[in-house]
Amino acid sequence: MADGLIGLVGIGELVTNNPELGDGSDLGIIANASILLQQTSAGPVIRYLGGDALQVNQHCEPIDLDGRAVVPGFVDSHTHLVFDGDRAEEFVARMGGRPYDGGGIATTVAATRAASDDQLRMLLRHRLTEMHRQGTTTVEIKSGYGLTVADEARSLALAREFTEETTFLGAHVVPAEYEHDRDGYVALVAVEMLQACAPYAKWVDVFCEPGSPHAFDRDEARMILRSGMSAGLRPRLHAGQLGPGPGVQLAVELDAASVDHCTYLSDDDIEALAASDTVATLLPGVEFSTRSPYSDAARLLARGITVALATDCNPGTCYSSSVGFCLALAVRELGMTPAQALWAATAGAARSLRRTDIGRLTVGGPADLTLIDGPSYLHLAYRPGVPIARAFGPP
């Protein structure tokens, strides 16, 4: 028996997201599967996956999953986890009919600025553990609740302690102290703040909603994204959350990896996305928690556009860390099949981060697994609100 080998047998249904395997569908499902993992200094790696339990049994005393399903770890490609404070009252007001306009972000900015590094680190760790317990193995984290040079840089430095997928979102909203000097704030974000944040960030993002007094218009967004790209960051964008606007076209123009929300899309937006490599990331938890109309995933999928699903976990528009909940919403409300929803929350979300090493299971690749306490991935949508998904291994 070799050291560091772990076997899983009795997997009722193994989703690989490799169409060359198993049933030949996009999910590449292998029935009655086994997996052999090896611990390495870079984390556990898959040495075997397939239908031959002997390939595992001969190397170790395996764990029998007794017919449970295994899927690739969920990739939560859109979160705002660096924050302190609570906005439950705002949620109650929205359930009572008050529309979301981004104004509540200021409340979180005040609480986050007042928090110590240790407090923010503790909150981050707690939220990431909560996600791991619900099947998420990769998390993107944005700044955006600091909105000063120092507070944005520390938000990203803290996020970087937990993930390489960090996003500079100094252009989340114009903070109160710049209310009468938008141009001054845009210039601050594009130069000094960017310089301080770039060492800790992989991505640059802007909340582009020309209809909102708090967010940024096309020209402001383009300028900030271009500055970020010159500093070596890669672009992604919040757009189409509150109404139709230029954000999707801008994302495509800049070859952004992803444009997120996409609740409101014009026909031209759809055509632009269809001709691009930009992923449309849908965030149905936001629409649930803001009582907004749901995005139309079926319309995007019909044009061959790559769709990702993520939580957008944040204290304002969706304080849910559950990808499983988003999957259930996507099936119930967005017109996705359970297979499309799972693919979008794994392989699709990986593509929105321009990653090919996660979101699928392959020999030689990371053992990035989520166990389902049920016989099929279908149970993710079929059993909404039930915590049946759990990431394999320690957080």
Ligand SMILES: N=CN[C@@H](CCC(=O)O)C(=O)O
């Ligand atoms: N829209 C902008 N940012 C977040 C909401 C942040 C907040 O309201 O605190 C979002 O993605 O929905």
Ligand SMILES: [Zn+2]
């Ligand atoms: Zn967001």
